[in-house]
Amino acid sequence: MRKSHPVRRAVLAGAATVSGIVLLLSLKPASDPGSASAAGGAAPPVAAQSPQGGRGAGVGTVTGDAASTRYGPVQVRLTVKGGKITGAEAVRAPEGGQSDRVTADAVPRLNQAAVAAGSADIDAVSGATYTSAGYKQSLQSALDKLEEAAGSAGQGGGQGEGTDGQGSGSGSQGTRTLTGAVAQTQYGPVQVRVTVSGGKITGAEAVQAPEGGQSDRVTADAVPRLNQAAIAAGSADIDAVSGATYTSAGYKQSLQSALDRAGG
Amino acid sequence: MTTTLAGGRAARRQTMRRIRPRRSPAVPLLLAVWAGAAGVLWLWWRNTPAISDDTGRILNAGRITGLLAGYLMALVVLQMARVPALERRVGSDRVARWHAMTGRYTLCLVLAHVFLIMWGYAAQAGKGLGDIVQQTVDSVNQLPDMGKAAIGTGLLLFIGLLSIGPVRRRIPYDAWYHVHLLTYAAVFLTFWHQLTTGNDFAVEPVARTVWYALYGTVTALVVWYRILTPLRLNLRHRMRVEAVIEETPGIVSVLIGGRRLHRMGAEAGQFFRWRFLAPGMRFSSHPYSLSAAPRPDMLRITVKAIGDHSARLRELEPGTRVWAEGPYGALTAQRRSRGKVLLVAGGVGITPMRALFETLPGASGDITLLYRANSTQDLALWDELARIADERGARLMYAVNSPDGERPDISPETLGRKIPDIDRHDVFLCGPPGFAQSVYEALRGAGVPARRIHHESFEM
Numbered sequence: 001m002r003k004s005h006p007v008r009r010a011v012l013a014g015a016a017t018v019s020g021i022v023l024l025l026s027l028k029p030a031s032d033p034g035s036a037s038a039a040g041g042a043a044p045p046v047a048a049q050s051p052q053g054g055r056g057a058g059v060g061t062v063t064g065d066a067a068s069t070r071y072g073p074v075q076v077r078l079t080v081k082g083g084k085i086t087g088a089e090a091v092r093a094p095e096g097g098q099s100d101r102v103t104a105d106a107v108p109r110l111n112q113a114a115v116a117a118g119s120a121d122i123d124a125v126s127g128a129t130y131t132s133a134g135y136k137q138s139l140q141s142a143l144d145k146l147e148e149a150a151g152s153a154g155q156g157g158g159q160g161e162g163t164d165g166q167g168s169g170s171g172s173q174g175t176r177t178l179t180g181a182v183a184q185t186q187y188g189p190v191q192v193r194v195t196v197s198g199g200k201i202t203g204a205e206a207v208q209a210p211e212g213g214q215s216d217r218v219t220a221d222a223v224p225r226l227n228q229a230a231i232a233a234g235s236a237d238i239d240a241v242s243g244a245t246y247t248s249a250g251y252k253q254s255l256q257s258a259l260d261r262a263g264g
Numbered sequence: 265m266t267t268t269l270a271g272g273r274a275a276r277r278q279t280m281r282r283i284r285p286r287r288s289p290a291v292p293l294l295l296a297v298w299a300g301a302a303g304v305l306w307l308w309w310r311n312t313p314a315i316s317d318d319t320g321r322i323l324n325a326g327r328i329t330g331l332l333a334g335y336l337m338a339l340v341v342l343q344m345a346r347v348p349a350l351e352r353r354v355g356s357d358r359v360a361r362w363h364a365m366t367g368r369y370t371l372c373l374v375l376a377h378v379f380l381i382m383w384g385y386a387a388q389a390g391k392g393l394g395d396i397v398q399q400t401v402d403s404v405n406q407l408p409d410m411g412k413a414a415i416g417t418g419l420l421l422f423i424g425l426l427s428i429g430p431v432r433r434r435i436p437y438d439a440w441y442h443v444h445l446l447t448y449a450a451v452f453l454t455f456w457h458q459l460t461t462g463n464d465f466a467v468e469p470v471a472r473t474v475w476y477a478l479y480g481t482v483t484a485l486v487v488w489y490r491i492l493t494p495l496r497l498n499l500r501h502r503m504r505v506e507a508v509i510e511e512t513p514g515i516v517s518v519l520i521g522g523r524r525l526h527r528m529g530a531e532a533g534q535f536f537r538w539r540f541l542a543p544g545m546r547f548s549s550h551p552y553s554l555s556a557a558p559r560p561d562m563l564r565i566t567v568k569a570i571g572d573h574s575a576r577l578r579e580l581e582p583g584t585r586v587w588a589e590g591p592y593g594a595l596t597a598q599r600r601s602r603g604k605v606l607l608v609a610g611g612v613g614i615t616p617m618r619a620l621f622e623t624l625p626g627a628s629g630d631i632t633l634l635y636r637a638n639s640t641q642d643l644a645l646w647d648e649l650a651r652i653a654d655e656r657g658a659r660l661m662y663a664v665n666s667p668d669g670e671r672p673d674i675s676p677e678t679l680g681r682k683i684p685d686i687d688r689h690d691v692f693l694c695g696p697p698g699f700a701q702s703v704y705e706a707l708r709g710a711g712v713p714a715r716r717i718h719h720e721s722f723e724m
Contacts (some may be wrong), residue, residue, distance in 0.1 A: 013369055017373075021328050021329070024305065024309070025315060025321050025325060028314055028315045029314050029315075030315055030317075038549045073313075073314070082647060096314075099646075185406070186402075186403065186407055243460075245406070245408050246406065246407070
């Protein structure tokens, strides 16, 4: 029956908890290389920086969304010239300890492969599976942005703004690609692009979807299913994917907006 | 009975052989709790590759507090599941204090978690701390299971507010108790958002399984020990009030009959939570110690009229059905080591001491009871105590106020004078908090080691 000191105990518990959490947080590496484009790790994705439009003769850069990997985020920036990829670099890549070596080894090879392939269909570097996967994901996102910028530039006369989603007639037999408005969700924006041919949806894809941490998995799982469902239904009346309530809602919203544009 | 109670070296050895002190499992349990907390932090560590900026730091601080709160929430419920290892080995009073302490701490973690996560989300969306309320509203509306979690958190906050000392003293015990039961609903409501929005559980199916196992185990223990065990106990033993006896003004004994009561395994020094199925008493259950060693056909409690419930006991009709839960409490013969024993009782704290006085193994002269009361009229059960002392060759002392109201002097010096070898005694102590505290200090001053002072206190 020692004398109890409730106030002292409360102060001690509070101080111990706060310092424990601060210690844990400070022990985590900050894989931020300090480059300008990487400021704000969880900030909304960097928009395509392509002032001249992707398909013009000018030179532009486009930065893909950061892809989280187990060892840290990967973010790819492409230099585009005359509609072709002339350069690729990683503005963010895993670092610290062993990761420094892996990054130093893998990233140059991935950059080369990206330029050579002109697409995200590149081989993973062995020994750098996670970094390669993140690289490919960010590269794909950069390419998507590039395409999107090209599409809207074609229609809107070089207003490099992809988010407003303008239908871009590709000119062949009533096949049109329509990008829906961006739907904001808790985990990030969702934007759907559909290919409509002969009044039917023949293709659906998400040009933007939540990413980072858990969202990467949810997106990887849910988006393909939502794409299929959209094609099958031919409308925005599709079921939500369980475990991805949010992304599904955003997807449907953006899909509806794309379809509205097709109708109008 | 071939051994005589009145001494002899052989007899003494034999009684001592029956004493097997058992260690309280408190230390291993606390180690397990810390290990679990370390596991939870490790889970976060594994799933967090890097933190690049302040937003990440805020969010991750929110995740850590959330994970810890989710873990401790299960333990807070577990502490009140009336698990025998906790109630009878660690002691109901100590577990109740753990529960209050863990509960307060967990509630603080929950509030920190809500604040940090909402701040982090707002920062992610490029907004400042000022938009945190709007962010909270949005998140509750949009995120899965967050509506439930918000209601649950509100309930927890309400329960926590009612449990703050000054507030709690102002509301009737029964009202407080029944509001407190809402904790189960609150924990259920807040459970789901941990799995659906928790980063670590989405990424790690193993973590999800562990979480289900943790909460599932706690639920099973609560259902088993708080519902099924009492149900079985009462269906088996069918207890009823036999008689109510007034011991002294304001103190009554209730005799409770039933079937094969020795099978309940109650020991002297333990208590049950009693519910008397009489009008107006049905909905409250109170802990009262057994004031005599349990007999196969009869239990006895002795109660001082302090509150509403204890005052009504004198009006109980014989034949009233009794619903009991127990036995609980760790202030039993198992606590003692192999030596002499001093029992110290203050007022109605005599009840468990009376039962121990009768049953503690010991040779003549080994057991001493010191009974403190306001006046000789208030020495309830005195005649019985004198008879037991006589039969066992035990020592019985009392300390009462002098006629002019002066308190008796219980100090290291007086204790040492009355009981010269007091430092070789195990002391069992039961009484009002102020009394217990002063006796504890006097005992320590007289050279009794702290680990040999056994005390039960239901003060938080």
